[in-house]
Amino acid sequence: MSATEAPAVQDGSAGADGTDGTGVPAFxxxxxxxxxxxxxxxxxxxxxxxxxxxxxxxxxxxxxxxxxxxxxxxxxxxxxxxxxxxxxxxxxxxxxxxxxxxxxxxxxxxxxxxxxxxxxxxxxxxxxxxxxxxxxxxxxxxxxxxxxxxxxxxxxxxxxxxxxxxxxxxxxxxxxxxxxxxxxxxxxxxxxxxxxxxxxxxxxxxxxxxxxxxxxxxxxxxxxxxxxxxxxxxEDRMREHAIELTRSRARLADAFAAERRRIERDLHDGAQQQLVALTMTLGLAEVELRDSDPEAAALVARGREEARRALEQLRDLVRGIHPQVLTDHGLAAAVAEVALRTPVPVAVDIRLPRRLPAPVETTAYFAVLEGLANAARHSGASHVGVTGRFEGGRLVLLVEDDGRGGVDPARGTGLSGLADRLAVLDGRLVVESPAGGPTRLRMEVPCSA
Known part of the structure; x- marks a missing residue:
């Protein structure tokens, strides 16, 4: 069994940290x-x-x-x-x-x-x-x-x-x-x-x-x-420094998410539309050349097919940058869509009482995406389960597979990067993967972060 935990910054309140709400302990x-x-x-x-x-x-x-x-x-x-x-x-x-x-x-x-x-x-x-x-x-x-x-x-x-x-x-x-x-x-x-x-x-x-x-x-x-x-x-100075680090980290996360959405919007409204127009133009050219010059029409048809494949790859890239379904319908719908594209059968059971803050949903989505990718590429699993619940102000996600196990975060399977992604919002990742399986990833993200 191995475990990777994202670092956490603790800070203080009357029920959560043992204080009376003013920073003084509740004696x-x-x-x-x-x-x-x-x-x-x-x-x-x-x-x-x-x-x-x-x-x-x-x-x-x-x-x-x-x-x-x-x-x-x-x-x-x-x-x-x-x-x-x-x-x-x-x-x-x-x-x-x-x-x-x-x-x-x-x-x-x-x-x-x-x-x-x-x-x-x-x-x-x-x-x-x-x-x-x-x-x-x-x-x-x-x-x-x-x-x-x-x-x-x-x-x-x-x-x-x-x-x-x-x-x-x-x-x-x-x-x-x-x-x-x-x-x-x-x-x-x-x-x-x-x-x-x-x-x-x-x-x-x-x-x-x-x-x-x-x-x-x-x-x-x-x-x-x-x-x-x-x-x-x-610990006043240390606490103030930790609070400022937490705030600056949250600002960086928001700026990064905003930049991702800007890139996604530019690709969707710019390059993607140009490729659609190019595909339509090549289709018209193919129709015009079909009777007069069959060889040129075949070249145009091949160019049109390549443009279509480039458009599909660009759509996948745009969806990976920031899926529109996540913005419109939330985490459960976005994870369900990813499960349909995963080569391993995935059962999704995410029940949340409400929409979560956008940074939490985005971080959780890409964390699940990384977990499913690891299960599909490295575990040899025949089935993967994804569950999500809201517990005590935290989003708790579980990604479990029936693969061979023996996952080592130090071997570069992407788990270290996943832990770093969760740490941006003061979350953590716990990995349980005994030899022979199964592998269980537990991801927690504070929804107040």
């Missing part, structure tokens, strides 16, 4: 927050968000403390030169913190963040350090360290404090009962005489737990989005 925690409240509160998401905030608070506090110590020590020792090195190393502190954070985010986000750093040079510690200092990703990670240690750690501790207070209020009737007859003050200046008086605090604790769960979810979402923005690789 799992955001989908969890969009659930009905009961489903969210009874799921594992509140626990995961609280655990994430607790870990972030510890990591941020430790990283910020380390940063302060390094900066203070570096400032003190700057007069002897060693401090300058310590101050320079503070900028690199964000690298290990970001590495830990990418792993820690797997608690709430199944899609792992990859490192944005390029591999450093192998020779010399100084060159490796300088490489890291000059990377923009290093400074983005340092910015994230500051945000994590100052903003997210403080906000996370506030949410966790609300969680602890809410848990204490929920079990406050049990606390009052266990400490009786001691006086319990659940809020400053307000003594609770007995367990029944603590029930309102228990209700408030339940409300606090709900508030804490949603606060933890939204704070976690903010932290995940910030991490995605600062800690993930920046």
């Amino acid at each position: 799992a925690v955001r989908a969890a927050l969009a659930r009905p409240p009961v489903r969210f509160l009874l799921s594992s998401w509140p626990l995961r968000c609280w655990a994430h905030l607790a870990g972030g608070a510890l990591l941020g506090a430790a990283a910020l403390l380390t940063l302060v110590v390094l900066a203070f020590t570096g400032g003190v020792l700057a007069v002897v030169g060693v401090g300058l090195l310590l101050l320079a190393c503070t900028a690199l502190l964000g690298i290990p913190v970001a590495a830990v954070e990418r792993r820690r985010l797997r608690l709430v986000e199944p899609t792992a963040l990859t490192s944005p750093h390029r591999p450093p040079p192998r020779a010399g510690a100084w060159r490796r350090l300088r490489h890291r200092w000059t990377e923009r990703a290093t400074w983005r990670e340092f910015d994230y360290l500051i945000l994590l240690g100052v903003v997210f750690a403080a906000a996370g501790l506030a949410v966790l404090a609300l969680l602890a207070l809410s848990c204490a209020y929920v079990v406050s009737p049990l606390i009052v009962w266990a400490l009786a007859p001691e006086t319990v003050m659940l809020i400053p200046g307000h003594a609770v005489p007995g367990p029944p008086a603590a029930v309102p605090f228990s209700v408030a604790g339940v409300a606090g737990l709900v508030l804490s769960a949603y606060a933890a979810g939204w704070l976690t979402l903010a932290q995940v989005r910030t991490a995605w923005f600062l800690l993930s690789p920046r």
Whole structure:
């Protein structure tokens, strides 16, 4: 079995590429927050968000403390030169913190963040350090360290404090009962005489737990989005370049198709009409010379036959450049017409809900044409089947024959060119051809290309 696939350019949307329509990933925690409240509160998401905030608070506090110590020590020792090195190393502190954070985010986000750093040079510690200092990703990670240690750690501790207070209020009737007859003050200046008086605090604790769960979810979402923005690789330029390449490729394909139609029109309206007129003129000359000069009439008749054959060849050429039936009646009718001219019996089953864009129909037509030509010339098949369906926004065509198989795209059977033709519209070709057959060509063309 062998396979040839046309290269594809991927680009991004909310259902197709995992984004929310603005290029930002559709994070799992955001989908969890969009659930009905009961489903969210009874799921594992509140626990995961609280655990994430607790870990972030510890990591941020430790990283910020380390940063302060390094900066203070570096400032003190700057007069002897060693401090300058310590101050320079503070900028690199964000690298290990970001590495830990990418792993820690797997608690709430199944899609792992990859490192944005390029591999450093192998020779010399100084060159490796300088490489890291000059990377923009290093400074983005340092910015994230500051945000994590100052903003997210403080906000996370506030949410966790609300969680602890809410848990204490929920079990406050049990606390009052266990400490009786001691006086319990659940809020400053307000003594609770007995367990029944603590029930309102228990209700408030339940409300606090709900508030804490949603606060933890939204704070976690903010932290995940910030991490995605600062800690993930920046592919903006590559994505813009890929989009521009796709657009320029589509423009070239449209220009090529327009040029083919122009050549077809010129041949049809020019050379073909001249050959028709020449054939008619030679026919009239043959009639005039038939009685007076039979030998000259025979020469004219032979010239007329050659002109007729040239006209047939020109018609075949025009039909191969851009068949009129494809323009007038669509892909199914055009493929059915080709099947009638193929020396091997061909069964055509193409069912499409509507006419497809002209570039897609043209590309698909010539792809099927190439597949049928390969089957007729090389496979030794006695039957060929062509099926076509519209699946998920893509035109899927199958060309199957019962030949000897063993097709190798590298042997120049035209499959490489066929894959290149499909690649123009971001399509692909998959070839399955085990030795002994059968051969199966699967061609896919995005109809949005």
